[in-house]
Amino acid sequence: MLIKMQDITKAMQEKARELLQNKEVELVIGFSKGSLPLRYTPCFIRQPEEAEKLAWGYGCENNLAVYLRKRPEKMAVIAKGCDSRSIVELIKENQVKRENLVIIGVPCRGMIDRQKLSRLLAGKELREAEIKDGLVAVQGKDISASFPLDQLLYDSCLTCQHPNPVLYDYLLGEQVPARGSDTFADVAGFESRPPAERRSYLMKELSRCIRCYACRQACPMCFCEECFADCSMPQWVSKSSLDVQANLFFQAVRVLHLAGRCVDCGACDRACPMGIDLRTLTRKMVRDIQELFGYTAGISLDEKPPLAAPIKTAAGHV
Amino acid sequence: MKVTQRLLETLGIERERLRLAWISASEGAKFAETVTEFTNQLKELGPNPLRTSPGVQEKPCSA
DSSP states (O other), X not given: OOOXXXXXXXXXXXXXXXXXXXXXXXXXXXEXXXXXXXXXXXXXXXXXXXXXXXXXXXXOOSOGGGGOTTOOSOEEEEEOHHHHHHHHHHHHTTSSOGGGEEXXXXXXXXXXXXXXXXXXXXXXXXXXXXXXXXXXXEEETTEEEEEEHHHHBOHHHHTOSOOSOSSOSEEOSOOOOOOSOOOOHHHHHXXXXXXXXXXXXXXXXXXXXXXXXXXXXXXXXXXXXXXXXXXXXXXXXXXXXXXXXXXXXXXXXXXXXXXXTOOOOOHHHXXXXXXXXXXXXXXXXXXXXXXXXXXXXXXXXXXXXXXXXXXXXXXXXX | OHHHHHHHHHHTOOGGGOOOOOOOTTOHHHHHHHHXXXXXXXXXXXXXXXXXXXXXXXXXXXX
């Protein structure tokens, strides 16, 4: 049975109201409807009567785990599969206290990529969208069309192995079946290209980088108090976005710092205002960590992070 | 190390350009030998390919 998004929204509002009324938490972090169709925005609820602002839909794409660090109060958070995996890693890294957190899990059917939709609409303005039975019906000026939902989902959702929250206190809605295994065919495909081609592809992508660091800010795991890119003594990397090599170097180090921690939620990729393909590198790291260490980030609280555990290889050590 | 080497390779940088060797303070000869060997290998490989990619201003490679 397909549980309607409206039902989940209602259950979410009720649960938030109850938690705030009973003073179990001081803050509920979730989503509210944005001003444009298919858009949702993170929202912070502190009063029980504000709980009706909460909403759930196919545009709740932000990884809310990014807001959980360094908050003294008890709070509740709405978590999809990917958010919950980031939360698991944050707990393991002592960034979030489990006892201060109420996780309201929501099984996720994937989120709609508005860029994909906008390409299909050839840039025409979207005014209304309705999702029913796996079809997205869109209305706008001079447009009236219908697309299969799967065609519009984010790439990160199409390979998602954990649509259901791995850690939660309450679960709203029914569990969603996971998609077929992720073969990382995209990573293998990229690596099979000649080195010069790979270099020029990445340089071309990163030539658009404006160093706004939205990728870093959107990532729940990018939480260094001082990022190496912001250091000026020593200055590890040029701060000019015109220096394409430095842009690539920044991404390479970012990816390296996320080794064994990245849950491939795609938040960095979605946050990029320049539409740079960041997931080629992040996914490469996710796959390498799986291959080398047999570790998938954010699955269990007990499994030790790969870089903190003794390493076993064919040679006996690394 | 392995992770970084693999990452470099994807970026189009040969993994031989990155090396980790454990050498104690008492092993002066081994240190010199390793550095000389590595320097020779890097000379053979030539400048960092990322420095000479098309569309990028070429910088003089200081040895």
